[in-house]
Amino acid sequence: MFSKSILIAALLFAASAENAAHADGAAISSGARLAATCAACHGTNGATKGETLPPIAGQPKEALAATLRAFKSGSRQSTIMTQIAKGYTDEQIELLAAYFAARK
Template identity: 55%
Template structure:
């Protein structure tokens, strides 16, 4: 009666090391950063001057700005809420992804 559960557990136990060896989802950073496109533009290249572009900005600078939004040191309309919705690891992925994008003139 417990055989199907045991079999499923055994398959998962054997698959776990393989899944870890494959590394994180190659598109995870891009997918997380896509949520920023509404304001910061596709690939961090914003149109207009109301919102700062993120493409090509160093990851360290982006993370420092996000930390200021999270702490309330930097005033914001929505960024203080959005920045709190991500883990530190997710924010590092997002910042690195934007830093790697080419700014458009």
């Protein structure tokens, strides 16, 4: 059984994590850490040029999140992105979308 102090600590952690995820600055900072894994294909800021990998920097957050969710669910297929997106939580998808939407 969980002690009261562990339960309280878990609730406080969850509340602070939720607040941080909704703050634009925190979302972009956390998104930047996650986006480091995207750099090999999409460039350091998501500003690739070319038809093979269209730029994702500056795209609407909602569109980016929807695309990542589609890759995660398998409704949009890709050799690599389908597998990568499966590893992201819904919160991480929102953080990545916020980060790349804020890029120019």
